[in-house]
Amino acid sequence: MKDFILSVFQTLTLPVLILIALSFLIAALSLMQLQKMKHRLRDKETALHKKKEKLRLLLDHAEDGILIIQNLIFKYANKRVYEIMGLENKEGISNNLIDYIYPDDLQTALDSYENTLLSGDKETSYKVRLVKPDHSLLWVYVRSIPVVWENEPANLAFMRDITTQKIMEHDLQQAQRMEAIGVLSGGIAHDFNNILTTIIGNAELALMDLAGESPGKKEFEQIRDSGHRARDLVRQILTISREYRSEIEPLYLSPIIKEALKLLRSTLPRNIKIVEKIDKPLSFVKADSVQIYQVFMNLCTNAKHAMEKEESALLEVELKNITLSSSMRTATDHIMPGNYVKLSVTDTGTGIDPQIAGKIFEPYFTTKGKEKGSGLGLAMSLGIIKQFGGYIAFDSEPGKGSCFSVFLPAHEPEKALEKTLENAMPVQGRGKILFVDDEIEITVMAKKMLTHLGFSVMTAGSGKQALEAFARDPRFFDLLITDLAMPEMTGIRLAKEVMRIRPGFPVIMCTGHSDTFDEKAAKEAGIIEYILKPYNLKELGAIAARYMKNVKAA
Incomplete structure (x- = not known):
């Protein structure tokens, strides 16, 4: 074999030998170039893989859910989408957008999807509710951009969970509604409690004159009890409006x-x-x-x-x-x-x-x-x-x-x-009381109540009238009981003027709505206590007797 090869080479001319040598050289160079190309391709594949990994990390840790939607079908969804929608893994996700939209919001989502495709290159946005696997709802804000995916029109959507924001908006709206209701119910409570004070008080006055099984006694007891139920109803309304102070x-x-x-x-x-x-x-x-x-x-x-x-x-x-x-x-x-x-x-x-x-x-x-x-x-x-x-x-x-x-x-x-x-029975007292209220029915009823208990009572229909009576003889009265909300001169202002004339004089404030009573301002005015309307005979008599006793002991 060796001899055969030598004989062949001996028969070849120099040009042929050169050509063979060049062919081997070209083959060797091509092989080397192929190896280099393989190395470069491998390096590019490695670099591409790293870029894909970086992109995946960015997409998976994005604050927003990122989706590709084509013909209402999910073509891509990042990790955040599953987290937002409460899906444990990719196998659990349906490919159809309609499966997740709350029925009342479906038309909004479909209209926005179409508008995005028709807009050319404009961004559209909308808010919808999604239904999670546990049937709870969440609000999402979606920004949508038209793109081309696999040579077909599609939507690139960015989805953000705004449930907490929606709850805060709901809380704010609820607070504003409750504030409006509170203002309304506060005014109603004040007027209604004034009416109830007269109803309950006069029923109790009538009952004082009816003994045993007197005709009409049962009816007056029902009037009194109904007044008490109405008083509790007012408190319940104020509780709902968050204007009621718990006792x-x-x-x-x-x-x-x-x-x-x-x-x-x-x-x-x-x-x-x-x-x-x-x-x-x-x-x-x-x-x-x-x-x-x-x-x-x-x-x-x-x-x-x-x-x-x-x-x-x-x-x-x-x-x-x-x-x-x-x-x-x-x-x-x-x-x-x-x-x-x-x-x-x-x-x-x-x-x-x-x-x-x-x-x-x-x-x-x-x-x-x-x-x-x-x-x-x-x-x-x-x-x-x-x-x-x-x-x-x-x-x-x-x-x-x-x-x-x-x-x-x-x-x-x-x-x-x-x-x-x-307190089961009304107290008996002595002393002179100046009673002030701009509701004439209340002053008449209160005077009868307090007089029945043994007090001497003078009434006034306004703060100005009461101040004039007090100023004529500051030592004549032992106690002032005044309404808070009155025209021209409020109970607080009356108390301050009385205290200026006679420092330390006992003043009790009455109010039909506790939230209108400013305890700090009342203390500064020298008011010793306040009583809520509608009050009854026992409450009014007990509080008057307590501070009248203090005056006599002084």
Whole structure:
């Protein structure tokens, strides 16, 4: 073989040998160039991979969700899209845009999608609600730009979660509405309480002249009691408008719950039967009667909504004393062992889905439509009960119903009980009182009340008239009781003028609306106490006698 190759080379001419050598050289150079091209291509692929990785990191950690939408189908979605929409992985996402849009907002999304495609190169934006896998809603703000994707028109969309912003906007609007309602209800409360003062006061005056089973006594008692219910209704209106100042005091819950049940029986659908279980005796609790009423009505309203589709439903209300020990590890783990008054509201409605049970006390969470609830009832109720040292626990079984239990610490105020017994009968007093109110009916009624209790009373229909009477003989009167809101001269200004003439003179302020009373300004004017309208005979007599006694002892 070796000899054969040598013989072949010997037969070749020099030009042929040169040509063969050049061919080998070109092949070697080509091989080297190919290797270099492979290295360059590999380097470019590495650089491209790094760029893609950087781009992926940027897209995945972008604050906005980024999507490519073509023919209403998702062609691309970054990691933030899944996070915003509450999707755990890419396999869980539908490719169809329509599957995620809240029905009421679907037309808005479709119109914006078309407008983007038709705009050429202009950016469009819109706000819509999306439905998450757990059926909760979130608001998103979408900016959309027309692009070309795989040679076809498409939308490049940037999506941002604005749910928190929307909640804040809702809160602001709600606050503005409540402010308007507060202003309106404050004015109504002032006028209404003036009317109730006259109604309740005259009913009590009439009852003083009626003994035993006198004709008309029962009717006047009903007038007085209706006036008290109207007074509580005013307080409830002020609570809703957030203009009511809570009055935490020892309470006996039974009358409050029974009063609320009277209203419920007349308003609940006929398919709901109410069962009342109220133990006797019950301990006192320390709370505000209006807010307790509000919490109870919230719980009953929720129970009504849960049972409204039932043909035959049962609402059970139970009120009893209970002692919680440290060994009782139940739904009451949130409260300390001790003696409590337990208020339970049980329904036979739809029950609560275990998946949402942990959210029911969250603000704005609701399973009812917008027309039936704001999602604030349970959150507000829990906040109210917590401020009284209590807690709300619940137990529910889907398809069978729910039970909400309010636990309030038992409170036995001996001094308060003594005071209640002491105030069971109107006090008897002596002394001269200057009573001022621009409502003539109130001055007439108050004079009769105080005169009946033994006081000597002069009335005035304005601050100016009262000041003139006081200035004529500053030592003649022992006490000034004045209305706050009066034309020309307010009660505060009258008090200051009286104090200027006779420093240290006792002044009591009356008002039909507590939020119009400025305690700081009152103290600066020397006012010692204020009483809310509508007041009754016992309240007015007790407060007058207390400060009249101080004057005599001085």
